[in-house]
Amino acid sequence: xxxxxxxxxSDLKALDGLSFTVTAGQVVGFLxxxxxxxxxxxxxxxxxxxLDSGTxxxxxxxxxxxxxxRFGYMPEERGLYPAxxxxxxxxxxxxxxxxxxxxxxxxxxxWLERLGVAERxxxxxxxxxxxxxxxxxLAAALVHGPELLILDExxxxxxxxxxxxxxEVLAEQARSGCCVLFSxxxxxxxxxxxxxxxxxxxxxxxxxxxxxxxxxxxxxxxxVRVEGDREASWARAIAGVTVSEVDxxxxxxxxxxxxxxxxxxxxxxxxxxxTEFVFARRRLSEVFREALx
Amino acid sequence: xxxxxxxxxxxxxASARLWLRRRSxxxxxxxxxxxxxxxxFSSDVALVAAREIRERLRGRIFRVGTVVILAAxxxxxxxxxxxxxxxxxxxxxxxxxxxxxxxxxVIGSAESVxxxxxxxxxxxxxxxxxxxxxxxxxxxxxxxxxxxxxxxIAANDTSTTAQLVLTLxxxxxxxxxxxxxxxxxxQASLLTNAKPLxxxxxxxxxxxxxxxxxxxxxxxxxxxxxxxxNTWILxxxxxxxxxxxxxxxxxAVRPVKLLAGKVLGIGLVAFSQAALIVAFTLVLASSVGxxxxxxxxxxxxxxxxxxxxxxxxxxxxVYAAAGSMASRQDQVQSLAFPLSLPAIFGYxxxxxxxxxxxxxxxxxxxxxxxxxxxxxxxxxxxxxxVTWWEFAASVALSLVCTVGVxxxxxxxxxxxxxxTGQRVRFREVLSRRAA
Numbered sequence: 001x002x003x004x005x006x007x008x009x010s011d012l013k014a015l016d017g018l019s020f021t022v023t024a025g026q027v028v029g030f031l032x033x034x035x036x037x038x039x040x041x042x043x044x045x046x047x048x049x050x051l052d053s054g055t056x057x058x059x060x061x062x063x064x065x066x067x068x069x070r071f072g073y074m075p076e077e078r079g080l081y082p083a084x085x086x087x088x089x090x091x092x093x094x095x096x097x098x099x100x101x102x103x104x105x106x107x108x109x110x111w112l113e114r115l116g117v118a119e120r121x122x123x124x125x126x127x128x129x130x131x132x133x134x135x136x137x138l139a140a141a142l143v144h145g146p147e148l149l150i151l152d153e154x155x156x157x158x159x160x161x162x163x164x165x166x167x168e169v170l171a172e173q174a175r176s177g178c179c180v181l182f183s184x185x186x187x188x189x190x191x192x193x194x195x196x197x198x199x200x201x202x203x204x205x206x207x208x209x210x211x212x213x214x215x216x217x218x219x220x221x222x223x224v225r226v227e228g229d230r231e232a233s234w235a236r237a238i239a240g241v242t243v244s245e246v247d248x249x250x251x252x253x254x255x256x257x258x259x260x261x262x263x264x265x266x267x268x269x270x271x272x273x274x275t276e277f278v279f280a281r282r283r284l285s286e287v288f289r290e291a292l293x
Numbered sequence: 294x295x296x297x298x299x300x301x302x303x304x305x306x307a308s309a310r311l312w313l314r315r316r317s318x319x320x321x322x323x324x325x326x327x328x329x330x331x332x333x334f335s336s337d338v339a340l341v342a343a344r345e346i347r348e349r350l351r352g353r354i355f356r357v358g359t360v361v362i363l364a365a366x367x368x369x370x371x372x373x374x375x376x377x378x379x380x381x382x383x384x385x386x387x388x389x390x391x392x393x394x395x396x397x398x399v400i401g402s403a404e405s406v407x408x409x410x411x412x413x414x415x416x417x418x419x420x421x422x423x424x425x426x427x428x429x430x431x432x433x434x435x436x437x438x439x440x441x442x443x444x445x446i447a448a449n450d451t452s453t454t455a456q457l458v459l460t461l462x463x464x465x466x467x468x469x470x471x472x473x474x475x476x477x478x479x480q481a482s483l484l485t486n487a488k489p490l491x492x493x494x495x496x497x498x499x500x501x502x503x504x505x506x507x508x509x510x511x512x513x514x515x516x517x518x519x520x521x522x523n524t525w526i527l528x529x530x531x532x533x534x535x536x537x538x539x540x541x542x543x544x545a546v547r548p549v550k551l552l553a554g555k556v557l558g559i560g561l562v563a564f565s566q567a568a569l570i571v572a573f574t575l576v577l578a579s580s581v582g583x584x585x586x587x588x589x590x591x592x593x594x595x596x597x598x599x600x601x602x603x604x605x606x607x608x609x610x611v612y613a614a615a616g617s618m619a620s621r622q623d624q625v626q627s628l629a630f631p632l633s634l635p636a637i638f639g640y641x642x643x644x645x646x647x648x649x650x651x652x653x654x655x656x657x658x659x660x661x662x663x664x665x666x667x668x669x670x671x672x673x674x675x676x677x678x679v680t681w682w683e684f685a686a687s688v689a690l691s692l693v694c695t696v697g698v699x700x701x702x703x704x705x706x707x708x709x710x711x712x713t714g715q716r717v718r719f720r721e722v723l724s725r726r727a728a
Contacts, residue, residue, distance in 0.1 A: 046544040048711055065547060073544040079537035084348065095340050096545040140541065 005054035014040040016203035029194035030183040037203040072146030082126035097144035111139040151182035191284040215281040225276035234271030341554020386415040386433035507590040508675035511597035530616025556609040593675040604667025610702035617709040618717040639665025652678040663694040
């Protein structure tokens with residue numbers, strides 16, 4: 001739980017009384033535009049930035065050195081010793097989190113295999129591809145079996161296979177009771193992966209909740225396709241209806257509460273042959289844009 | 294001086310014994326190790342230090358560097374011994390018979406200049422000239438009346454041959470005068486065996502060659518090693534910052550522990566390398582009978598080792614703090630140069646003093662300043678220009694300043710290590726809030 005985190009740099013308020021809670025057993029997406037304060041929040045959890053005010057609380061008590069050892073961290077700008085061997089490095093970080101030499105060794109072996117980089121265990125980190133370095137970085141965050149996993153842009157720059165592999169591990173971690181908080185700009189992936197999202201802007205909380213609830217809340221949405229009308233000009237004339245996007249002839253419409261969907265259907269039929277007419281969930285990208293509007 | 298060194302080593306040994314006794318008591322009582330307070334602190338520091346040691350020992354530069362230093366030390370020990378052996382037997386050609394009193398005088402003269410002679414019979418003056426020209430003899434005694442050398446002896450020539458020639462000329466002249474004076478055998482013997490008067494001195498003498506060589510070699514090694522280890526600290530801290538691994542490390546370990554582990558690890562590598570060099574020096578020097586360990590040279594060696602440790606302890610914090618302020622290699626260059634100036638100044642001043650054999654007032658002052666004392670103080674020890682309490686005072690001052698510098702450096706490190714981008718200015722770190 002984060003209580004009223006505040007951090008200023010000269011004239012800039014990076015965090016402005018930010019508070020939110022992360023629930024165990026969930027993958028939580030941490031979203032916000034560039035400069036919203038996501039990285040500063042994550043660093044604050046690890047004591048890597050000095051807060052002007054506010055506290056980070058874990059299981060009822062303020063987070064200190066002992067608690068942080070039970071957390072796993074993958075920073076935005078990856079951090080590994082370039083000239084150190086992969087397995088040695090992961091083991092070393094495991095030991096710094098309080099593991100015995102034996103446990104660190106076996107956990108390292110397990111995670112490198114699980115993430116598909118076991119055959120590179122004796123390579124130096126700088127000899128690895130970007131994707132493999134990312135996997136090693138994740139192994140370093142996971143090796144000690146953290147209770148809370150904080151990942152800053154873990155999917156950035158990965159190919160679809162890499163994204164799937166990491167997404168699967170994160171979901172598995174959450175199922176086993178770990179709290180997973182990760183930031184990303186790829187909202188579609190966040191939507192697939194997360195049960196909850198927290199959106200911040202200008203260092204303040206904008207919205208937080210379960211993805212399902214956020215998707216079904218807010219105004220109704222319709223996807224309507226009228227043959228021969230690729231611009232959805234018929235819909236733009238209806239009062240209380242906004243065309244949020246037109247994709248290949250399918251218009252995505254946002255309906256105000258006063259608008260009856262039957263009247264929209266009639267207008268569509270008047271414009272031509274209706275080939276698609278479905279109620280749609282609110283996409284995470286829409287939640288994001290509407291929250292920041 | 295010896296008292297100070299013995300006291301320092303005694304404290305180190307006593308501390309080690311106390312620690313071992315406590316550990317064995319704890320083991321006997323089967324008490325668990327403390328897991329809070331100092332416990333995790335020391336274990337984190339030990340883990341960080343162990344990684345540093347492993348990585349450094351693995352480096353090719355370290356291994357090649359150690360071999361090069363050992364080879365240089367071996368050369369410094371063995372070459373003087375080999376050249377000394379060659380100088381031991383001066384080849385003296387003899388034209389005509391060498392009368393008994395002259396022979397005695399030749400042998401006595403050789404002893405007085407610290408060499409031996411090998412008398413070689415030359416059948417004629419021409420043969421002696423030829424032998425001198427070819428270098429098979431160093432000088433010739435012609436019919437007890439004349440000394441012949443290949444090249445004229447210069448006034449400032451201090452070679453063994455030159456000294457022998459000048460001494461022989463003097464002594465053989467006296468023998469000739471005794472023969473001319475027709476002294477009795479007893480009288481002649483009394484004169485030729487006359488012992489020189491004892492010379493007393495108020496001040497201790499200047500170091501002899503051996504101590505001087507030890508001082509200079511030790512000084513060069515201290516400078517090279519301090520430069521090398523300080524650079525390791527500087528680059529090591531900068532690399533952790535630039536590769537951003539420090540963010541992952543500091544998520545688990547407090548900055549001060551990370552810093553302490555790094556300087557401890559590199560410090561242990563430094564001390565082990567220095568101890569290896571000293572042990573190698575002692576074993577090699579004693580096995581080849583080198584002069585390098587004669588006189589006060591062992592004392593110089595011990596104080597050099599002690600000051601290497603003290604010098605490292607002082608400088609490592611300074612360089613670590615500087616490393617935390619840089620994010621890139623080019624920023625390191627601009628930081629390293631001003632930091633190395635005090636060490637270069639102290640080194641040059643101390644080297645000049647060691648070379649000239651006299652301690653200037655400047656070196657005496659530098660011996661009390663912690664940045665320059667590691668270079669100046671061992672040289673003063675070699676010159677015999679420092680008392681034990683002056684030595685101890687300089688050690689104490691260095692330790693006190695080291696504690697102050699370490700505190701300041703830890704503060705700078707904590708504030709600067711997570712700030713990336715442009716190089717962090719010293720003023721910013723001290724005046725503004727940390728990142």
